[in-house]
Amino acid sequence: MGFKLFQTIFALLFNGIAYGMILFIISAGLSVTMGTMRVVNLAHCGFAMVGGYIAYALMDRLGLSFSLAIPAAFVLTCLLGAVLEYLLYRGIYRQTELKQVIMTLGLALVMIASVNLLFGASVYNLNVPSTLSGNVEVFGVGLSVYRIFLILVSSIVGLLIWYFVERTYLGKKLKAAVDNPGMARCVGINVDVLFSGMFAVGCGLAALGGALGAELMPLQPFYALKYLVIAVIVVSIGGLGSIKGTLLAALALGVVDTFGTYFFSDIGAFLIYFIMILVLFIRPQGLFGRRA
C-alpha cells in the first residue's frame, strides 16, 4: 500500500509539474507586461491561442514538421506582438486601466473571431511526432513521454530567460530600464525599444506555451478568454513583474490543481480562487511582486 501511494503521488507530482511548466511559459509574458509595463493585457492568452493555431496551420496546411512548426510559431507570434505593440499598445501605456482593459478586450475578441472565421469552431490538436508519444516506465508508473519533453523544454526556456536577464549585458540594461525608466533613459538606454522587445518576446513565449500545450489545452476559438483567468491567477499570486514568482506560482498552481482534483474533486476550481484571494489579501503585490 505504501509503494502504491508513493507511485500515485509521484505520478500526480509529475503531471502537476508538467501542467505548471506550461502555465509558466504562457504566463511569463503576462507577468512582464503587467508588472513592468503596467499594461493590463487581456489579450495575452489570445497570443497563446494564435501561436497554437499558427503551429497547427503550418503543420496541417504546409506540412511542416513538429520541430519546425513550434519555433516558427514562436517567431511569427513575436513578430505579430511587435507589430501590435507598435500599432496598438504603445499608445495605451499611460492610459487608465479601464482603457487598457477595453482595448485589450477588443483585441482578444478580434482574435477569437478571426480564428473562428479561419478555422471554424471545432477543436484542434497538434500531431505530436511518434518519437514523443507513448509512455516510459519510472518506478512502475507510466509517464507520458510528451510531458517529459514539455518539462525539459520549459526548463530550458526558463534557464535561457534567467541567463539572459542575469548574465548578459542586454539583460542588465533591461533590469535597469525596469527599475527606473527615467534614469535608464538618462544613461542612454533605449527604454522604448527594450520594452517593445520584452512585449514581443512575452507574446512569443505565450505562443510557445500555447503550441506545446495544445495537448493539455485544446485549441478552440474561446481559448483566449477561457484560460485568461488561470494566467491572471498565476501572475497575481506570483507577483507582477517577477519571472521567478511566475515560475513558482505556476508550479504551485499546477501541483495544487492536480493533487486537489485527485483527492478533493468536489472542491474543484474553488481551491485555486480561494488561494488567489487569500494570497492577495495578505500580500496584494503577490509573492514576489514589487510594491510600486
Next chain:
Amino acid sequence: MNTSVLPGDSFNQHHWSIWDALPWVLGLAVFYLFDGYLALGTIVIIMIIACMSLNLVLGYGGVETLGHAAFFGIGAYVAGLWAIHVTPEPITGLFAAAAVSALFGLLSGYFLMRMRSLTLLMLTLAVGMAVYEFANKWSSVTGGDDGLSGISVAPLFGVFEFDLVGRTGYLYALGVLFIVFLLFRAVVCSPFGLALRGVRENIWRMKLIGSPVTLRLVTAYTLAGAIAGLGGALYAQTIQVVGLDSLSFELSGNLLIMVVLGGVGRLYGPFVGAIIFLLVQDRAAAFSPQHWMFAIGIVLILSVKLSENTLIQKAGHGLKKWTMW
C-alpha cells in the same frame, strides 16, 4: 499614475430639462408601436439597470471591475429561488434579490475596496469566477448547467398576468427602471455622489481632507449590488429560466463594453450604451453571428485608439447639455 476617467467637466450638476422625458417617451412608444419587439425591449431595459449599477462603481467611483455579473446573477438566482420556494409574487422577489445582492456587495466591498487598481481588477475577476463556480457546484439548488427552471410568476399586483407577448413584463421592467433611475440620480447628485466623484478624481486628496474614502466606496459598492440585483430579479421573472450565463465573465465583459460605449460616468450613458449594443447585436446575430464578435472587437479597439471613449462625446455638443448633469 491614474489619470481621471473623465474630462474636466466631471462635476457638473444635472438639471432637469424637457429632454429628460425622452427615454420614457421612447420606452412607451416602443410599447405601443413595436409589439413584436417587447422581448428584446425588456432585455434592453434589464441591461440598462445592470449598466447603471456598473456605472455607479466604475463611472462615479472609479472602481474597475471585471466581475460585476456576480451581482446580477446572484439577484437572478435569488429571485428565481424565491419564486419557486417562497412565493411567486414578483415584487417581494425584487426586494429579496436586491437585499441579497446588496449584502454580497457589502461583504465583498468591505474586503475589496482596500485594494489598489491592478490587484483590485484581478481580484474582481477572481471573485466573479468564484461565484460562478460556486453556483455551478451547488447544482442541487441552482440547477448547475441545466439552469434554474420552473420559475412561475404570479400576476403583478394580483391583476396583470405575465403574457406571451411580454406586455406586462415590459411595463413592469420599465416601471422598475424609472424608479431605479430616480433613485440613482438622487444619489449621484447628492453630497454622497459628489464625494464619490471626488474619490474617483483624486483618491489621495480625498483622504487628505479626511473624507472616509473606503466607507464611501463600500457604500457605493453595496448600492450597486442592490441595483444589479434588481436587474437580475427582473431577468429571472421575465425569462423564467436562470442560467449560469447570468454569472459569466462574458456578461461582465458585455456590461463593461455597454457602459464604456455609452459613456462612463454619464447619467444616461447606460441607456445609450445598452440600447446601441443590444440592438446592433440583435440585428448582427440575425445577419451573421460570427462577424458580430469581430465587429465589436474592432469598435472597442478604435474607441480607445481614437482617445474618445464615449459615443456621447462623438455625438457632439448638442447632446452635451442633456447628457451631463
Next chain:
Amino acid sequence: MKTGIKSLVLALATTAVLAPVGEASADEITVGIIVPMSGPIAYWGTQFQQAAQLYADQHGNKAGEHTVKLVFRDDGGLNPARSRQMAQELVVREKASYLAGLAVTPTALAAAEVADKAKVPIVIFNAGTADITRRSPYMLRAGFSQWSVSVPLAEWAAKQGDCKRATLAVADYAPGLDSLEAYRKTLTQAGTEIATEIRIPLATTDYSSYMQRIKDSAPQCLLMFQPVGPQAVGFVKALESSGLSSSGIKVLGIAETQEVDLPVFGDSAIGIITSSIYSPNNDTPENQKFVAGLKEKFGPKAYSDMASVEAYDAMHMIFEMIKRTDGKGSGAESIDSIRGMKWVSPRGPVSVDPDTRDLIQNVYIRRVEKMADGSYVNQTFFTVPDVKDPWKEQNPE
C-alpha cells in the same frame, strides 16, 4: 466567413423560393428554428441548419398543399434568455406555427415555456435531460435522452463477461449525471462491481489526475461520458497520454468519438466503443441518400452526424404534422396526428412514442476502426432495436 455568407444566401434563396406563386390553395406555414449559430457550440448550429434545409429542399418546401417557410434564429448556444426571446419573436412576430431546434437543456426549457404558453408544438433537436418532455404537452423530442443510450451500452458491456469491475467517469453536469445514474443502476443489476465513480468538472483543462484515479481503481472497463468538443477531445487524449487506452482496460462511451472530433485522435481512439442513435456509415439506402444529399448541397466537406439526423427527422415530424392536419390543426391536434407515427429515417426505423412524445429508435453499439484509406470511422457492430426512454419507464408519472 463562408458559413455566414452561405447561410445568409441560403436563407435569402429559401425566402425567394418560398414566395407565394399565386395558387389559391397554397398558404404559408412558418416553422421557427432556434439553433446555436454562434458561441461555444456553434458547430451544432451548422449541422442543424444544413440538415433542416436539406429536408425542406428535398420536399420542395411543401407539406401537402402548404408551403413551409423555415426561419432560423441564433440563440448563442448557452443563453436561455436569448432562446426565449427568439421563441417569443418567432411566435409573435413571424407567426410561427411550429418551433424547433435547441441543443442543450437550459435553452430548450426557456423556449419550451413560450411554446407551452402559445400552445405551439416544439420539436427539440438535441437536449438530453430525461424529463424535459414532461414539462409541457407541446414538447416533442427528435433526439434522445441520455438514459436511452447509456442503459443499452451498460447492458451490452455487462453481457460481454469481461466487465466484472467497472469505473465510471462522467462530466459533472446534468446529462453526465444522468449517464452516471444509468450506468450504475444497469451495471449493479447485472452484477458488476463499481470500482469508483468520478465526476469531472466541465472546465477541466488537465485530466491527468482523473486518469490517475481511474488507473488506481484497477477496473476491467471504463464507462465514460464527456460532451462533444474540448472535453471529449481532452479526455480521450488524456486516455492515450496516460497509457490507459493501451492498458487493456475496455473503454466505453457515448459522444466522445463523434465524427467532428474523430480525426483529431488518430490511432489512439481505435477500439473505443460508443453507443449512439446514429452512425454516419450505416449501410441503409435512406442513410446513403441523406449523406449524399448533404454533400451535394453543401460541398464535399459536409458530413452527417447525430446533430444533422436529429434536425432532419424533426423536420419530417413537422412536415407530417402539417400534412396530417392540413395546415389547420391546433397545436394539440398536430401532436396527436403523429402519435405512434413510424418511418425509416437515415438513422434507422423510428417511431413517435405516443405517451412520452420522444422517439423510439435503434441504439447502435460501435467501435472506432481505421479504414483502408486511413480515415477513422465508428463502425456499428451491434444494434439494440426500438429503445424507449428507460428513465421514463422506470419513473412513470
